[in-house]
Amino acid sequence: MKRYLRTLFVVSLALVTAGCTRKPGTASALKPTGFGAALVESSGGKQIGATGMVLAQPLVVQVNDEQGTAVTGALVEFSGPAGVGFDPPSGLTDSSGQLSTNVALGDMAGRYQLVAHTSTKAQKPVELKMEEIALGYQEQVGFQLDNKYCARCHDPESTPERVSNYDNLETKPHPFTEGDTLNKMSDAELTAIISHGGPALNKSALMPPYGYTLRKTEIEALIAYIRLVSDPPYHASGMVYAQR
Amino acid sequence: MSAFGSVSLLLLISLAIAPAKNYFSEWRHYQKQYLALVRSRGEAVTLQRHFHDGIQQIWLPGLGVVDRCTTCHAGLKEASLADANLPQPFRRHPVIPHTLDQFGCVMCHRGQGPATTVEQAHSSTEAWEQPTLPARYVQSSCGQCHRSPLTGTPQLNLGRNLLGRYGCVHCHTIKLPDGSAIKPTDDPPSLEHIADKTTREWIYAWLKDPQAYAVTATMPNFKLSDPDARDISAFLIASSTPIAGDTAPASPASKDQKAPDPAAGASLYGESFCASCHAVQNAAGNVVGGDVGPELTRIGNKVKPEWLRAWLRNPRVYDSGTAMPHYRFTDPQLSLLTAFLGNKTDSDLLANVHLDAATPEQIAHGKLLVTEYGCASCHEVSGIKKPDNFAPELTRIGSKPLTQIIFLPGMTHAIPDYIAAKIRQPRSFGAALKMPQFNLAPAQIDALTTALLALTDRAHDLPLALTVPAKPPSNYEPAGKAGQLMADMACFTCHAINGRGGDMAPDLTWEGSSVQRQWLQAFLKNPGTLRPALIRRMPRFNLSDDDAKELTDYIMTVYQAPAFDRDSMPLSGYPPAQVEQGKQLFYSKYACQGCHIIDTKVDKGYIGPTLTQVGSRLNAAWIYHWLKEPQTMRPGTIEPNRNMNDEDARALTAFLMTQKGSSKQEAKK
Numbered sequence: 001m002k003r004y005l006r007t008l009f010v011v012s013l014a015l016v017t018a019g020c021t022r023k024p025g026t027a028s029a030l031k032p033t034g035f036g037a038a039l040v041e042s043s044g045g046k047q048i049g050a051t052g053m054v055l056a057q058p059l060v061v062q063v064n065d066e067q068g069t070a071v072t073g074a075l076v077e078f079s080g081p082a083g084v085g086f087d088p089p090s091g092l093t094d095s096s097g098q099l100s101t102n103v104a105l106g107d108m109a110g111r112y113q114l115v116a117h118t119s120t121k122a123q124k125p126v127e128l129k130m131e132e133i134a135l136g137y138q139e140q141v142g143f144q145l146d147n148k149y150c151a152r153c154h155d156p157e158s159t160p161e162r163v164s165n166y167d168n169l170e171t172k173p174h175p176f177t178e179g180d181t182l183n184k185m186s187d188a189e190l191t192a193i194i195s196h197g198g199p200a201l202n203k204s205a206l207m208p209p210y211g212y213t214l215r216k217t218e219i220e221a222l223i224a225y226i227r228l229v230s231d232p233p234y235h236a237s238g239m240v241y242a243q244r
Numbered sequence: 245m246s247a248f249g250s251v252s253l254l255l256l257i258s259l260a261i262a263p264a265k266n267y268f269s270e271w272r273h274y275q276k277q278y279l280a281l282v283r284s285r286g287e288a289v290t291l292q293r294h295f296h297d298g299i300q301q302i303w304l305p306g307l308g309v310v311d312r313c314t315t316c317h318a319g320l321k322e323a324s325l326a327d328a329n330l331p332q333p334f335r336r337h338p339v340i341p342h343t344l345d346q347f348g349c350v351m352c353h354r355g356q357g358p359a360t361t362v363e364q365a366h367s368s369t370e371a372w373e374q375p376t377l378p379a380r381y382v383q384s385s386c387g388q389c390h391r392s393p394l395t396g397t398p399q400l401n402l403g404r405n406l407l408g409r410y411g412c413v414h415c416h417t418i419k420l421p422d423g424s425a426i427k428p429t430d431d432p433p434s435l436e437h438i439a440d441k442t443t444r445e446w447i448y449a450w451l452k453d454p455q456a457y458a459v460t461a462t463m464p465n466f467k468l469s470d471p472d473a474r475d476i477s478a479f480l481i482a483s484s485t486p487i488a489g490d491t492a493p494a495s496p497a498s499k500d501q502k503a504p505d506p507a508a509g510a511s512l513y514g515e516s517f518c519a520s521c522h523a524v525q526n527a528a529g530n531v532v533g534g535d536v537g538p539e540l541t542r543i544g545n546k547v548k549p550e551w552l553r554a555w556l557r558n559p560r561v562y563d564s565g566t567a568m569p570h571y572r573f574t575d576p577q578l579s580l581l582t583a584f585l586g587n588k589t590d591s592d593l594l595a596n597v598h599l600d601a602a603t604p605e606q607i608a609h610g611k612l613l614v615t616e617y618g619c620a621s622c623h624e625v626s627g628i629k630k631p632d633n634f635a636p637e638l639t640r641i642g643s644k645p646l647t648q649i650i651f652l653p654g655m656t657h658a659i660p661d662y663i664a665a666k667i668r669q670p671r672s673f674g675a676a677l678k679m680p681q682f683n684l685a686p687a688q689i690d691a692l693t694t695a696l697l698a699l700t701d702r703a704h705d706l707p708l709a710l711t712v713p714a715k716p717p718s719n720y721e722p723a724g725k726a727g728q729l730m731a732d733m734a735c736f737t738c739h740a741i742n743g744r745g746g747d748m749a750p751d752l753t754w755e756g757s758s759v760q761r762q763w764l765q766a767f768l769k770n771p772g773t774l775r776p777a778l779i780r781r782m783p784r785f786n787l788s789d790d791d792a793k794e795l796t797d798y799i800m801t802v803y804q805a806p807a808f809d810r811d812s813m814p815l816s817g818y819p820p821a822q823v824e825q826g827k828q829l830f831y832s833k834y835a836c837q838g839c840h841i842i843d844t845k846v847d848k849g850y851i852g853p854t855l856t857q858v859g860s861r862l863n864a865a866w867i868y869h870w871l872k873e874p875q876t877m878r879p880g881t882i883e884p885n886r887n888m889n890d891e892d893a894r895a896l897t898a899f900l901m902t903q904k905g906s907s908k909q910e911a912k913k
Contacts, residue, residue: 050399141396149882209886
């Protein structure tokens with residue numbers, strides 16, 4: 001009787017352990033029909049989205065072989081930091097060698113590093129890293145204010161709706177992505193230059209003061225946004241979220 | 245003895261159950277984890293001091309909030325825990341304008357506030373059916389109290405906009421807590437005289453696939469069978485009645501001339517700024533132009549030339565309430581534009597549409613279909629009354645009990661998923677459903693879902709004092725002959741006055757205080773360029789002298805700012821020293837040349853209006869008050885408030901008033 005019980009115990013323990021160690025997930029039914037040597041981004045990287053929301057444009061990557069020709073039927077899998085969702089998370093490239101996925105960013109504002117994986121015929125892994133930016137509430141407010149007040153001069157690029165004034169200015173403003181310059185400025189300095197204009201920091205008077213136009217919280221929001229989009233990233237608060 | 249022993253042991257064990265259950269509870273497990281996490285960090289002492297042991301509760305009787313979320317979410321207020329790499333539930337809450345203590349959690353995130361287990365707090369259970377809201381819809385919660393657009397909620401603002409723009413509220417009534425209802429903004433055309441305007445073949449093709457005609461069309465696809473589309477087109481043509489004067493064959497004189505020059509037509513289209521309101525899809529597939537009026541990519545396939553000509557001559561004959569202005573084109577101009585637009589065709593669109601003459605049975609069946617599909621909810625149709633409440637009311641859709649919803653197999657049982665699926669593919673809930681397929685991008689579906697989720701019981705039941713009401717809609721109507729002229733030129737399509745109108749062009753509520761009479765009258769006759777960087781500009785309406793004067797008189801008399809007298813400062817004669825001081829201030833202290841142009845040779849800024857002739861355009865008192873408080877003069881303007889002292893403002897005004905513009909420049913414009 002005792003031996004019987006012991007056998008039962010061992011068997012059940014084995015079953016439980018087996019249940020625990022079985023790898024979840026990777027049972028994707030997709031079988032690649034082609035293999036490439038390189039992954040390139042077609043479109044959808046460097047977008048500015050909002051936390052928890054789906055990015056406006058899908059992320060499209062392309063698999064190429066050694067000659068740079070598009071490969072059809074290669075298996076591509078997407079991965080990212082916790083909270084990032086892909087629809088679909090993996091798939092086979094189409095006749096133009098491309099795979100498109102809709103990306104939902106995580107719940108925290110920050111820069112999200114996304115990775116696309118494929119493998120060569122020799123099972124060598126190939127990776128492509130891309131980055132997207134998620135705005136939280138505060139950064140979203142900053143983004144809207146940037147669009148209304150700042151981008152006309154600070155963004156050198158023109159859009160059909162908004163012609164840039166950048167080229168017309170004698171002293172060129174710093175684009176907000178210009179991390180090399182802006183990261184060296186403290187929050188207090190940025191607040192001073194936004195509130196009191198360029199002369200507050202002995203800079204050009206072409207930068208007018210906005211302290212009587214914007215509220216304190218709006219200026220804080222603007223700085224949060226500037227910190228988030230700066231390139232290279234601003235480390236004091238601009239998080240870069242990558243897979244661990 | 246042994247019986248007594250076992251009974252007391254049993255009693256002891258049963259007494260221990262409650263404390264043991266408490267000790268092993270889920271939330272204690274999280275609190276221990278949090279403390280362990282905190283200990284490993286640099287600012288451990290501060291974090292430990294902020295931590296409170298035991299069940300935490302936020303109780304806000306006025307809002308109906310009882311939240312115990314902070315029991316496990318212990319680090320919500322800790323700035324140092326803002327890191328996505330930390331595991332939940334320990335991260336800091338992102339910065340928002342509200343505090344946890346004032347609003348709690350469930351106001352925005354839904355879920356079961358009083359629950360103390362993960363499952364019960366976040367998911368719907370048999371007893372509680374309020375799961376937490378996915379982050380992608382969280383802006384809907386702002387909309388419960390905030391009725392007007394917020395800077396930080398672009399998705400909610402877009403969704404609310406789309407409810408009107410896509411005409412959802414033609415069929416679905418949505419009442420707002422203040423008793424008003426959301427109004428549609430899409431202005432679907434009346435079909436009572438449609439035979440004057442277009443052909444049965446075009447109606448058929450349009451009904452089968454509206455987006456094949458115009459990618460930006462907001463008309464949904466009803467997925468009609470060929471015979472159904474045939475019968476509806478037959479009925480619409482048969483029920484149409486003609487209007488006198490809405491078709492205009494080209495006059496015999498113009499027929500003798502050779503065909504109008506297409507290049508001249510294109511330039512007239514450009515000069516008239518048609519693209520401010522109408523879009524055209526270019527060869528690359530991009531839609532370029534405004535979205536106030538319909539897309540014109542294939543307009544030649546749609547309208548009859550004689551109708552188009554009459555419409556361009558005076559659109560108010562066919563549709564008295566149209567947003568299209570009456571341009572007062574000359575006959576040669578009408579020929580040019582009619583020919584130019586008539587050439588915008590796609591030979592494939594109607595190539596395969598062959599309809600035989602309609603039979604009375606088909607027409608009768610068409611009428612039945614028009615009634616069944618509720619076409620008259622949006623369009624006026626001869627012989628069919630607009631149905632009341634054609635589709636379910638959505639006033640409280642955001643709180644619809646899950647028990648009343650039939651979910652599709654495999655669907656998450658939650659209200660956001662239901663709403664999004666309904667918008668994405670209405671007929672997936674049953675092939676016999678009438679709701680048509682809308683052509684919406686994923687972001688638009690999320691936005692609409694967000695706007696609908698804001699329509700909760702809480703939104704309706706909150707005391708008005710706790711909400712931030714929307715600005716009441718204005719039904720301002722200018723009076724008299726000038727009022728008729730303004731309706732005729734559809735000024736409100738672009739300009740707002742006293743809270744009514746569009747935002748494409750400047751608000752004119754105080755225009756009479758702002759500009760000088762002479763300038764205004766000349767501008768109405770022949771509008772020049774004020775802001776060189778704008779692609780949307782005031783078109784020329786070919787006004788007669790009398791009409792321009794009538795309008796000028798009305799604007800100068802009625803649209804005055806109450807805060808100051810426009811004639812309180814002189815238009816010229818400022819002392820040269822003051823003018824010089826103003827010039828210095830303009831170029832050095834205030835560096836206005838960054839955005840404005842005074843001297844076309846030196847200055848380049850073109851964000852604000854060109855000021856080369858501002859002294860003949862604006863009143864001195866307006867300039868002075870504008871410099872002091874631009875946002876008071878025109879709310880929302882991007883001109884920054886410089887907190888200017890009186891002396892500087894006077895000197896700058898003096899300098900600007902000397903900028904009268906040369907007569908040569910005037911003539912050029």
